[in-house]
Amino acid sequence: MSVSGNARIAGVVGWPIAHSLSPALHGFWIAGHQLDAAYVPLAVEPQNFARVIAGLQSAGLRGVNVTLPHKEAAFRLADELDEAAVATGAVNTLVFGSGKVRGLNTDVPGFLSSLADAGVNELAGRSATVLGAGGAARAIVYGLLGQGVSRVVLVNRSRDKAEALAAFFGERVQVRNWDDRDQCLSGCDVLVNTTSLGMTGQAALSLDMSKLSRSAVVADIVYRPLETPLLNQARQHGLRTVDGLGMLLHQARPGFAAWFGVEPQVTVALRAHLVSLLEGRG
Numbered sequence: 001m002s003v004s005g006n007a008r009i010a011g012v013v014g015w016p017i018a019h020s021l022s023p024a025l026h027g028f029w030i031a032g033h034q035l036d037a038a039y040v041p042l043a044v045e046p047q048n049f050a051r052v053i054a055g056l057q058s059a060g061l062r063g064v065n066v067t068l069p070h071k072e073a074a075f076r077l078a079d080e081l082d083e084a085a086v087a088t089g090a091v092n093t094l095v096f097g098s099g100k101v102r103g104l105n106t107d108v109p110g111f112l113s114s115l116a117d118a119g120v121n122e123l124a125g126r127s128a129t130v131l132g133a134g135g136a137a138r139a140i141v142y143g144l145l146g147q148g149v150s151r152v153v154l155v156n157r158s159r160d161k162a163e164a165l166a167a168f169f170g171e172r173v174q175v176r177n178w179d180d181r182d183q184c185l186s187g188c189d190v191l192v193n194t195t196s197l198g199m200t201g202q203a204a205l206s207l208d209m210s211k212l213s214r215s216a217v218v219a220d221i222v223y224r225p226l227e228t229p230l231l232n233q234a235r236q237h238g239l240r241t242v243d244g245l246g247m248l249l250h251q252a253r254p255g256f257a258a259w260f261g262v263e264p265q266v267t268v269a270l271r272a273h274l275v276s277l278l279e280g281r282g
C-alpha cells in the first residue's frame with residue numbers, strides 16, 4: 001500500500017534489527033485498517049541511540065518501539081514514564097508528542113494478555129515460578145505481582161541476580177538455587193521461562209513436569225521456535241501452555257494505538273501470518 005505526504009510514521013529501533021517481526025506485525029494492522037501510515041525497521045548502534053531518537057522526533061515520527069539492546073537507554077531518555085516502565089527500568093515503546101517523549105513498558109501488559117488468551121485470568125493468590133533474572137524476568141515478576149500472586153519463586157543460574165531482583169520486589173519473591181529448579185515446581189500454578197534456554201541454537205530446558213499440578217500453566221517467552229522443548233514437554237503432560245508469540249503480539253498494541261489512533265486486535269489471522277513468517281513460509 002502506498003503512503004501520502006501526510007502519512008503517520010513509526011518504527012522499531014534495535015541492533016541488530018533484521019530479524020524483528022514488528023514491521024510485519026504493524027504492517028498487517030496498517031493494511032487491515034487501510035491507514036495512511038508506515039512502520040519501518042531502524043538499525044541503530046548503541047552509541048547513536050539518543051541522537052537518532054532526537055532526529056526521528058524532529059522528523060515528525062509518531063514514536064518507535066525499542067528493542068535490544070536499547071530498552072534501558074530508552075528508559076533514561078524518556079521525559080515521562082508509565083508505571084510499568086518505572087518498575088522495570090526498561091522502555092519498549094516511545095511515543096513522541098509536543099516536544100516530550102513518553103516511555104512505556106508494554107511487555108508487562110503484553111505478557112498478562114497472552115496469559116489471558118490462554119484462559120489464565122485469575123492470578124490472585126496463585127503461586128508462580130519464574131526462571132531467569134534478566135530484564136524479561138523483571139517485567140514478568142512485576143506483572144504477576146500486580147495481578148496479586150501470593151508468591152513468586154525466582155530461579156536463576158546466577159543466584160546473585162535473582163537475589164537482587166527479589167530484594168527489589170520484596171517478600172513475595174523468594175529465591176531458589178538453579179540446581180533445585182525441579183523442586184520449585186510442586187505447588188506452582190504458573191511456570192514461566194524467561195531465560196534464553198530452548199531458543200533455536202541454545203541448549204534445551206527440561207524440567208520434571210510430573211512435579212506440576214494438572215491445572216498448572218507453562219509459559220515460555222521464547223518464540224523461536226514457537227513450541228520450545230519446555231512447551232512440548234508441558235503439552236505431552238497435558239498441561240496448558242502459553243507461547244512467546246502472544247506476548248510479542250500483545251505488547252505491540254499500545255504503541256500502535258498511540259501512534260496511529262486505532263486500537264488494533266490480536267486475531268487468529270494475525271497470529272497465523274506471524275507463524276507463517278516464523279516458520280519460513282511467509
Ligand code: ATR
Pocket residue numbers: 131132133134135136137156157158159161194195196197203
Ligand atoms: P533478558 O533481558 O531478555 O531477560 P538477559 O538479561 O540476558 O536477557 O537474561 C537472560 C537470562 O537467561 C538470565 O537469567 C540468564 O542467567 P544468568 O543470569 O545466570 O546469566 C539466563 N541464561 C542464559 N543462558 C543460560 C543457561 N545456559 N543456563 C541457565 N540460564 C541461562
